[in-house]
Amino acid sequence: MSSSDHALVERFDPRQLPASFYDDPYPTYHALRRVAPVLRCPDGSYFLTRHADLDRVYRDPRSFSSDKQQQFRPMFGDSPLFEHHTTSLVFNDPPLHTWVRKAVGDALSPRAVSAMAPALDALIERLLAALPGSGAFDLVDDFASVIPVEVIGNLLRVPHAERGPLRGWSAAILGALEFGVTEAGKAAGNRAVEEFVDYLRGLIAARRAQPSADRDDVLSRLIQWESNGERLSEHQLYHQCIFLLNAGHETTTNLIGNAVHALLTTPGARESLLASPDLMDGAIEEFLRYDAPVQLGNRLSLAAVTLNGVEIPAGSTLTLCIGAANRDPAVFAEPDALKLDRHPNPQLAFGGGIHTCAGLHVARLEARTAIAGLFRRFPKLALAGEPSRAQRARFRGFTHLPVCAG
Numbered sequence: 232m233s234s235s236d237h238a239l240v241e242r243f244d245p246r247q248l249p250a251s252f253y254d255d256p257y258p259t260y261h262a263l264r265r266v267a268p269v270l271r272c273p274d275g276s277y278f279l280t281r282h283a284d285l286d287r288v289y290r291d292p293r294s295f296s297s298d299k300q301q302q303f304r305p306m307f308g309d310s311p312l313f314e315h316h317t318t319s320l321v322f323n324d325p326p327l328h329t330w331v332r333k334a335v336g337d338a339l340s341p342r343a344v345s346a347m348a349p350a351l352d353a354l355i356e357r358l359l360a361a362l363p364g365s366g367a368f369d370l371v372d373d374f375a376s377v378i379p380v381e382v383i384g385n386l387l388r389v390p391h392a393e394r395g396p397l398r399g400w401s402a403a404i405l406g407a408l409e410f411g412v413t414e415a416g417k418a419a420g421n422r423a424v425e426e427f428v429d430y431l432r433g434l435i436a437a438r439r440a441q442p443s444a445d446r447d448d449v450l451s452r453l454i455q456w457e458s459n460g461e462r463l464s465e466h467q468l469y470h471q472c473i474f475l476l477n478a479g480h481e482t483t484t485n486l487i488g489n490a491v492h493a494l495l496t497t498p499g500a501r502e503s504l505l506a507s508p509d510l511m512d513g514a515i516e517e518f519l520r521y522d523a524p525v526q527l528g529n530r531l532s533l534a535a536v537t538l539n540g541v542e543i544p545a546g547s548t549l550t551l552c553i554g555a556a557n558r559d560p561a562v563f564a565e566p567d568a569l570k571l572d573r574h575p576n577p578q579l580a581f582g583g584g585i586h587t588c589a590g591l592h593v594a595r596l597e598a599r600t601a602i603a604g605l606f607r608r609f610p611k612l613a614l615a616g617e618p619s620r621a622q623r624a625r626f627r628g629f630t631h632l633p634v635c636a637g
């Protein structure tokens with residue numbers, strides 16, 4: 232523990248992060264874990280950085296709630312953003328969560344996901360064929376961000392011509408969850424929810440009128456899903472669909488972008504993967520650990536609890552720092568090194584417990600197919616300019632990653 236650790240921790244306020252934090256948050260996370268692994272922040276919330284503490288919180292949904300009514304009411308008031316974020320399954324507790332999770336889980340079953348593979352292969356080949364064989368392109372705009380919109384668009388059978396606004400809606404709705412979101416950011420998020428619901432109203436009405444015979448149409452499955460005589464309400468359907476599109480979009484884009492950047496900037500990594508393609512599955516887990524696309528999550532303590540010697544009162548907001556837990560030296564040897572063959576790799580990028588990411592098979596399939604295809608087409612891929620990072624603490628990724636065939 233050094234004096235610079237203490238200085239970093241004293242200055243740390245998740246609501247007022249310096250620009251340098253977004254470039255590289257990991258020195259701050261290490262300092263927090265060493266000095267104050269359960270830190271009380273200026274706003275009274277607690278910031279957790281140890282793997283063991285995150286694991287404990289994830290596995291105890293009775294003590295640590297995902298319900299966000301209390302947290303979001305003062306942030307969003309009575310607004311479309313409040314309605315959306317407090318309806319989606321990720322921000323609800325059992326029994327509602329259990330019930331909706333079953334519907335969504337069924338729709339994203341391994342069978343449904345494996346049926347996606349041929350369309351995904353064709354999409355990646357099409358995107359790669361359109362990229363310039365010489366000269367620069369943007370890995371995010373021209374490749375990584377296109378894939379999840381198409382994949383989830385296909386899952387819900389959104390017509391191709393209507394997919395244009397999806398990426399912008401998703402960014403605006405998720406952007407409103409960042410610390411220190413501005414009034415303009417909230418207004419954009421509210422507009423995006425309204426436009427998205429308007430769009431889904433038409434899509435769902437058309438699907439009800441003409442249900443798809445295709446078993447892999449997730450929207451028809453959600454519409455028809457029934458358990459103990461109950462179905463998802465119209466309102467539930469809108470918000471779970473919006474959540475599916477959002478949950479799978481920026482996250483997967485970030486995974487592909489962060490992975491490619493790590494491969495291009497870690498000496499020998501790209502060469503190892505090219506020489507041993509069977510490293511790919513383990514490599515995806517390592518990309519998820521090394522630079523997790525979702526860095527922060529939240530829970531509400533329902534009773535007083537002591538974590539790591541710190542007493543946390545009931546009703547406190549906890550921020551679970553996945554980015555820090557994934558680099559905890561108590562669990563990962565040489566945590567700041569990218570090791571494609573790391574094993575075991577209990578990374579927490581998909582969270583844990585009852586809310587573990589329902590789309591993790593989809594995300595892994597997309598990342599595997601995209602990264603393998605990219606390096607097959609461009610084995611000498613290289614950076615072609617300064618990458619720019621989104622200035623976001625919760626979702627970590629690049630807005631632009633200029634690359635060239637090399």
Ligand code: HEM
Pocket residue numbers: 320321322332335339383475478479480482483486523524525528529580581582583585586587588589590591593594
């Ligand atoms: C690399 C990509 C992804 C990452 C890193 C990621 C990460 C996460 C995390 C951390 C959670 C848990 C949040 C919490 O408990 O606080 C979560 C939940 C969820 N994710 Fe993902 N996700 C990814 C891709 C996807 C995709 C592609 C889909 C859908 C096709 C998806 C659907 C969901 C759903 C439905 C939940 C809520 C589960 C529940 O509350 O039971 N995710 N995700």
